[in-house]
Amino acid sequence: MDVIVIGGGIVGVATAYQLRAAGHRVCVVERHATVAQGATYGHGGIVLPTPLDAWFGPTFLGSRRGIVYRPGLNSSARRFAKQIAPLQAPDAFRAQWQRLRPLVELSRDAIASIEAGFHLEFEQREGVLHVTRDPREWEQAQSALELLGEFEMLHNVLSAAECAEVERSVPADPAFAGGVMFPQERTANCPLFTKLVKQVLDEQGGVQFLFGRAVESIRLENQRAAVELAPAESERKSTREVDVVSCDAIVVAAGAGSKPLLERLGLSLPFHPIRMLSLTSPIAYEECTPHLTVVDSVRRVSMTRMNQRIRVAGAAVLQPEREFAKPLSESLLEAGTALLAQSTHDWIPGAAKISAAHAWEGMRLLSPDGLPVVGNALHPRLFVNVGHGPAGWGLACGSAKVVSDLISGTPPSVPPDTLAALRVERFAS
Template identity: 75%
Template sequence: MDVIVIGGGVVGVATAYQLHSAGHRVCVIERHATVAQGATYGHGGAILPTPLDVWFGPTLTKSPRAPRSGVVYRPGLNSRTRRFMQRLAELQPPDAFRNQYRRLRPLVDASREAVAAIEASFNFEFEQRSGILHVVRHAREWEQVQSALDLLREFEVQHHVLTAAECAQIEHSVPADPAFAGGVLFENERLANCPLFTKLVKQVLEEDRGVRFMFGRAVESIRLDNDRAAVELALTDGTRSSAREVDVVSADAIVVAAGAGSLPLLAQAGLTLPLHAARFFALTAPIAYEECAPHLAVVDTVRRITMTRANQRVRVAGAALVQPEREIAKPATEPLAKAATAVLAQATHDWIPGAAKISAAHAWDGVQVLSPDGLPVVGQALHPRLFVNVGHGPAGWGLACGSAKVIAEIVSGATPSVPPDTLAALRADRFTD
């Protein structure tokens, strides 16, 4: 089959890889000049999410006024945004969290296998390194994470629960004073460079596999009929090409994997999903003092902020800005941007003091799409020729390769490798049940 993939982030490129591996001819359409220029560019680096990393569950703060929240709320949220946060909060109780993570877990396992297969096939070097240390400040927060620890034991995820003193001993950058509740060490879970991984896969697909990439082109609309599917294109400056024959690209199927850009396209095609776009921030700062730089990735579990060394710099990522959707297309206002970067700077000061020269940091922000039940939307949608692979949120890389494999199986008419209850939990029409 001829398949169009809309989106050149890690989700879109992984989808193109799996589709090509399944024997399809693939064309990737991306509005930027190359791959990994959107949300993928600001990824925190964790390859696979654990129960402590997913964007739902007991540590997601209910109140915008909570002092240690890693979420920045714009005052005066509209009713739709408030309802979205309320639905996420419904997954905080231990039983609800456990049931939802059990549905997600097979997708994490599929991603682990898919990433391993890509590494084994091409011997890629994308700055992989092992060791992630989650840290928790207060005793009440430590109680909140117990249901996540129960899941780690249930799924036999290798980890070590540590006291504060043990955390400081293993990771010298973390101060034992002031005292904190404890931490969880994942010796074998890895971080790496997500944009680099995406570019390496793209290079293989384009140069060795014949996958076509169209850059600097924005999809204006999707056409669907019984015999064929097609997309109408524009240049990224909004103008149309004078060569009419290249304005429309047709195929047997279309996969929408364009992150936040997916929502208006799908709505135009008649599919409205209750996903919410949020703006995430990152700081990349020079190392201030070498002796203070971390050798493990340090994650503030409650704030969901990741701090990791990248060569001679420290990268700090997280700090979600939640605001009404009508405002998400605009750059964040200066006060909101300052509030978000201040959350990142404070986490750096708290957990790896002296490691990063925050005053010289390069700031980045980008939009990611979250679902109200914490799971991505993966599968066929609205029409037999239309498929979606969106809503991965901050765990985008950790779910991308697995969801890409599921998409390729569905497009090919094969039995999906994830169990039926997981497949049902990912489908686009689940929100109307």
């Protein structure tokens, strides 16, 4: 089949890879000049989420210490926070993680297959250490810790002294509640991984990339589907004509850009956008630099060494939806940057030269039940792969396999209850 994938971030490129591996011809349409330029660009580096990383869990919106939260009196942001709140209860959180876990494990297998099959090096680093300062917040995370044991995920619960022993950059003073070490979980460079997979596709053939082209609309017909492409930026002054590219199926995997495209087709999904911030900082003092990834569990800030720099990522900005069309205000940017800087000061003091850091912000879509939307939608020729939230990298590689299976008519590689939990129909009123 001929398949158009809209979006050249990690989700779109992973989807293209799986479709090509299944024997389809693929065209990836991306509005930027190359891949990995949107939300993928500033990814914090954690490859696969654990229950402690699940953004719908008890340590995310439940604490709000990691949220730059400006909801307004009766805004969409406040309504969204109320929608997601029930998932913080232990039983609800467990049930939702149970649905998500097969997608995480499928993603693990998909990444391992790509990595081993093409001997890719993308700054992989083993070992993730979650640290928590306040005993009350440590108690709040217990439902997530219980899941680690129930699902036999390799981890070690550590005292503050033990945390400082396994990661010398973490100061034992002032005292803190403790931490959790995941010795086999990894961090890596998501933009680099995306570019390397694109390079593999270029070498193999069968995948075309159209850069600098925005999709204006999607056409769905019985026999074929098509996308209308706006003129390239260099041609916009000389022509208003759109290019129409036909295909057998379309996959919408354009991150935050997916929402308006789908709404034009009459599909309104209850996603809420969230801005994620990151700082990429030069190393200040080599002896203070962590060899593990350190995660401030309550603020939801990850601190990862990437060669001669440190990526500090988190600081989610939750705003009313109407404000996302505007640039982020200086006060919110300062608040988010201060949150990131404070985490580095608290947990890896002396490691990052924050004054010389490069700041970045990107948009991600959150769903009100914590799961992405993956599968067929509206029409037999239309598929979606969106709403992965902050855990976009790992989940993208598994959901790409699910989409490829569905388009190929192959039984999906996740259990029926997980597949049902990912479908767009779950939001039908």
